[in-house]
Amino acid sequence: MSMKLLIIGGVAGGATAAARARRLDEHAGIILFERGEYISFANCGLPYYIGNVIKSRDSLLVTTAEAFKARYNIDVRLFSDVIGIDRTRKQVKVHDIMTGRIYEESYDKLILSPGAEPVRPPIKGSDLDNILTLRNIPDSDMIKAHVDGGKHESAVIVGGGFIGLEMAENLVNRGVKITIIEKLDQLMAPLDPEMSAMVLDHIREKGIGCYLNEGVRGFSENEGRVTVHTERDRNIECDMVILSVGVRPENRLAREAGLAIGHMGGIKVNAAMRTSDPDIYAIGDAVEVRDFISGQPTMTALAGPANKEARVAADNAMGGKSIFKGTIGTSVVKIFDLTVASTGLSEKACRHNNIPCLVSYTHSNSHAAYYPAAKMMAIKLVFAPSNGRVLGAQIIGMEGVDKRIDILATAIRGSMTVFDLEELELAYAPPYSSAKDPVNVAGFVASNILNGDVRNINWDNMDDLDPEKDVIVDLRDKRELNETGIIPGAIHIPLAELRRRLSELDREKNYIVYCAVGLRGYLAHRILLQNGFKSKNLSGGYRTYSAVVK
Numbered sequence: 001m002s003m004k005l006l007i008i009g010g011v012a013g014g015a016t017a018a019a020r021a022r023r024l025d026e027h028a029g030i031i032l033f034e035r036g037e038y039i040s041f042a043n044c045g046l047p048y049y050i051g052n053v054i055k056s057r058d059s060l061l062v063t064t065a066e067a068f069k070a071r072y073n074i075d076v077r078l079f080s081d082v083i084g085i086d087r088t089r090k091q092v093k094v095h096d097i098m099t100g101r102i103y104e105e106s107y108d109k110l111i112l113s114p115g116a117e118p119v120r121p122p123i124k125g126s127d128l129d130n131i132l133t134l135r136n137i138p139d140s141d142m143i144k145a146h147v148d149g150g151k152h153e154s155a156v157i158v159g160g161g162f163i164g165l166e167m168a169e170n171l172v173n174r175g176v177k178i179t180i181i182e183k184l185d186q187l188m189a190p191l192d193p194e195m196s197a198m199v200l201d202h203i204r205e206k207g208i209g210c211y212l213n214e215g216v217r218g219f220s221e222n223e224g225r226v227t228v229h230t231e232r233d234r235n236i237e238c239d240m241v242i243l244s245v246g247v248r249p250e251n252r253l254a255r256e257a258g259l260a261i262g263h264m265g266g267i268k269v270n271a272a273m274r275t276s277d278p279d280i281y282a283i284g285d286a287v288e289v290r291d292f293i294s295g296q297p298t299m300t301a302l303a304g305p306a307n308k309e310a311r312v313a314a315d316n317a318m319g320g321k322s323i324f325k326g327t328i329g330t331s332v333v334k335i336f337d338l339t340v341a342s343t344g345l346s347e348k349a350c351r352h353n354n355i356p357c358l359v360s361y362t363h364s365n366s367h368a369a370y371y372p373a374a375k376m377m378a379i380k381l382v383f384a385p386s387n388g389r390v391l392g393a394q395i396i397g398m399e400g401v402d403k404r405i406d407i408l409a410t411a412i413r414g415s416m417t418v419f420d421l422e423e424l425e426l427a428y429a430p431p432y433s434s435a436k437d438p439v440n441v442a443g444f445v446a447s448n449i450l451n452g453d454v455r456n457i458n459w460d461n462m463d464d465l466d467p468e469k470d471v472i473v474d475l476r477d478k479r480e481l482n483e484t485g486i487i488p489g490a491i492h493i494p495l496a497e498l499r500r501r502l503s504e505l506d507r508e509k510n511y512i513v514y515c516a517v518g519l520r521g522y523l524a525h526r527i528l529l530q531n532g533f534k535s536k537n538l539s540g541g542y543r544t545y546s547a548v549v550k
């Protein structure tokens with residue numbers, strides 16, 4: 001008899017698993033249950049549909065139930081909410097939302113891909129009409145209708161994560177005045193604070209009000225307008241609130257069926273994506289998987305892992321042997337003119353997990369500086385002190401960020417070291433890169449640290465300097481100082497004058513040298529060292545320092 005596979009959830013993970021399962025077994029009975037009206041829609045495109053960047057609603061529908069049935073011979077059941085799993089009898093209970101009928105369906109294997117739902121914190125007024133969340137097409141229809149109606153001139157976005165910031169950009173582009181309220185002390189929680197500070201500067205430049213370290217106490221309504229009451233007693237009146245304070249795995253079905261749930265609330269799975277029941281697999285935003293680097297359980301609400309896990313689960317459900325080795329959480333997001341990307345572990349995640357790490361900062365041009373329109377990108381590399389293994393990277397810039405983060409993500413998956421990054425032979429012509437690609441440069445600088453060619457100090461250690469013993473030296477030109485300012489207490493010796501002015505320096509002192517991005521600092525450090533002075537270079541230079549120290 002042919003095997004019968006049921007899949008719960010018909011979007012990123014569910015639809016992928018269904019298609020893979022069909023390719024593996026032409027004769028299996030495959031049923032896909034989706035609570036909503038659509039399968040396989042582009043949730044990642046929703047902010048851009050609201051922003052009118054994606055003009056056609058139909059283009060969000062990657063496929064339809066009919067097309068999926070025709071191509072893959074899969075029984076797609078829309079408006080079908082699976083409300084229970086009886087593991088002993090291997091049956092699921094389904095609520096047909098359109099007819100109200102409740103029926104059972106048996107399975108040989110079951111794949112759960114129910115996703116994650118936006119968190120609606122239990123604060124006063126969070127159920128008011130104009131307080132919206134964004135997960136699916138009906139949600140985006142609702143937000144878009146508010147904006148299209150033309151009456152919504154201002155909005156508060158609660159939560160400065162990637163969905164909140166994408167919504168901020170798209171609503172600003174629609175003429176809506178935005179204020180962001182974020183409970184943490186930074187935007188984009190996966191980033192380290194000094195990198196996130198660059199994002200904050202950028203969105204403020206775009207006219208967005210942003211309050212950090214500020215939670216929301218409640219909401220109230222008056223004549224169709226909402227007032228957001230913050231924990232610091234700010235009252236912000238607006239026409240609409242977008243709540244984007246994170247997502248919570250939809251684990252109810254799994255929990256009620258007695259499947260093991262991890263401590264973060266996700267469904268527990270092994271590397272085969274199998275749950276604690278050998279006939280049930282789970283994938284996507286609802287599961288806890290292994291962090292590829294730390295080996296700890298983690299949750300990533302990202303489409304890439306969901307799709308890969310789906311393939312693994314389908315392979316195994318159909319009798320194969322596939323393994324999901326873990327996630328490194330590679331992500332990229334457009335925030336107005338910036339591209340903000342990260343992969344692997346941040347410095348703070350390393351510290352949280354007691355993983356020893358060193359970091360380097362580099363600022364490189366996206367392509368050869370002499371070819372028009374090169375843009376600087378800031379790269380933070382996180383690597384192991386023992387062997388230089390790349391643990392993580394964060395990049396912020398306007399051009400070429402996406403390809404560099406993908407190279408570094410590949411390096412992490414290949415367990416490569418910063419020494420390997422030095423050697424990578426990457427495509428170069430002036431419009432695309434430099435003969436030393438920004439990834440090579442990040443590798444050179446990190447290798448210099450490990451080899452002892454340079455002793456660095458990071459922005460967050462500058463407060464620990466002792467004015468009696470430590471002397472900060474600004475190596476930039478006068479013009480640069482006038483344009484951007486100087487670190488308080490620094491003396492000014494332009495790099496070009498340093499050799500000539502060594503006699504002014506005191507061999508008993510420690511010299512902390514810095515320039516704009518770190519290169520001239522490195523050169524000065526080498527000059528000082530080889531002339532018998534003690535020195536350290538401020539990693540990432542004034543650009544990294546001033547992004548976070550205001």
Ligand SMILES: Cc1cc2nc3c(=O)[nH]c(=O)nc-3n(C[C@H](O)[C@H](O)[C@H](O)COP(=O)(O)OP(=O)(O)OC[C@H]3O[C@@H](n4cnc5c(N)ncnc54)[C@H](O)[C@@H]3O)c2cc1C
Pocket residue numbers: 008009010011012013014033034035036043044045046047080081082083113114115116134135136163250253283284285286300301302303304306
């Ligand atoms: C606005 C937005 C933008 C995003 N942008 C990006 C991006 O740029 N890059 C990126 O990598 N990721 C992005 N994501 C995240 C990405 O969409 C998710 O990680 C991915 O969709 C997860 O896939 P999934 O199958 O686990 O869940 P989903 O795709 O959410 O699918 C779950 C489906 O299961 C259905 N369901 C749940 N329970 C039941 C039940 N009991 N019975 C029947 N059906 C059920 C739900 O209705 C839902 O349709 C974005 C998400 C959103 C909301």
